[in-house]
Amino acid sequence: MCPVAVATGAEAATAASMMAVPLLLERGALAPADALAGTSLCLGCGACTAHCKVHIPVGQRLAAWRAPQVAPPPPDPLTPIEGGARIVCVLTGSSAWSARWSEATGVEVAVVSTNDSLGHAAWRLGHPGVLEGVASHFAGRELVTGSGAVEEVARAAGVPVRRLPAPAADAVFHPCHAGPRPGPGQLACCGRREGFPEREPDAARMVAEENVRLLGDVITSCADEECACWLRAHGGRVVGPTDSPGCTDV
Numbered sequence: 001m002c003p004v005a006v007a008t009g010a011e012a013a014t015a016a017s018m019m020a021v022p023l024l025l026e027r028g029a030l031a032p033a034d035a036l037a038g039t040s041l042c043l044g045c046g047a048c049t050a051h052c053k054v055h056i057p058v059g060q061r062l063a064a065w066r067a068p069q070v071a072p073p074p075p076d077p078l079t080p081i082e083g084g085a086r087i088v089c090v091l092t093g094s095s096a097w098s099a100r101w102s103e104a105t106g107v108e109v110a111v112v113s114t115n116d117s118l119g120h121a122a123w124r125l126g127h128p129g130v131l132e133g134v135a136s137h138f139a140g141r142e143l144v145t146g147s148g149a150v151e152e153v154a155r156a157a158g159v160p161v162r163r164l165p166a167p168a169a170d171a172v173f174h175p176c177h178a179g180p181r182p183g184p185g186q187l188a189c190c191g192r193r194e195g196f197p198e199r200e201p202d203a204a205r206m207v208a209e210e211n212v213r214l215l216g217d218v219i220t221s222c223a224d225e226e227c228a229c230w231l232r233a234h235g236g237r238v239v240g241p242t243d244s245p246g247c248t249d250v
């Protein structure tokens with residue numbers, strides 16, 4: 001089930017192999033640097049957990065094990081909310097879909113921009129204060145987002161949040177971000193999750209290309225704008241909630 005193991009063909013990328021690494025380090029069979037490299041190919045999608053008979057949260061355990069050994073990136077400062085509406089559209093990167101969403105629904109929205117998904121990576125790696133900052137910044141508001149990472153942070157911080165609906169009924173839905181157990185024709189993960197392309201660019205590219213190969217002519221309905229962009233950049237036919245540069249709807 002591991003999309004990285006499937007795409008790379010690397011036994012080192014299997015959940016069983018990576019989960020053995022901390023033990024090998026403890027027994028002196030691996031150097032610390034090699035142990036860190038030996039757990040780097042997990043992108044934390046949760047696909048293996050969804051198919052695990054005893055539900056071991058491999059992605060979470062490996063991330064927790066790695067956290068003290070890699071310096072957690074500090075979160076970007078939260079930017080001011082533009083507008084006084086209760087519902088706040090969270091824009092990631094250069095996406096401007098909030099205006100379209102507001103027009104289509106007739107709902108007045110305020111807007112906030114973030115380049116690090118409200119500190120998602122910093123929070124996942126244990127940086128203190130991320131959730132408290134988000135809860136305080138958005139007190140009394142509700143968020144709308146096209147990003148699974150933003151949704152995860154908001155939910156953990158106790159801020160009401162809703163995701164955009166899947167944009168095309170006739171496309172195969174890509175659940176993204178450890179959603180429901182992937183079924184036939186669905187993707188476990190596109191490879192964009194949690195800074196994986198920055199950490200393991202070759203493996204991330206191979207995951208994207210394998211997904212695109214598997215999809216063939218199938219149009220994928222991607223609810224996550226970052227995933228939609230990532231798949232499109234590797235040739236996938238994707239409809240999604242983004243109009244970022246380079247992400248043209250099919």
Ligand code: SF4
Pocket residue numbers: 001002003004005013014015018041042043044045046047048049058059
């Ligand atoms: S969480 Fe995802 S990437 Fe990590 S080992 Fe499991 S299936 Fe592979």
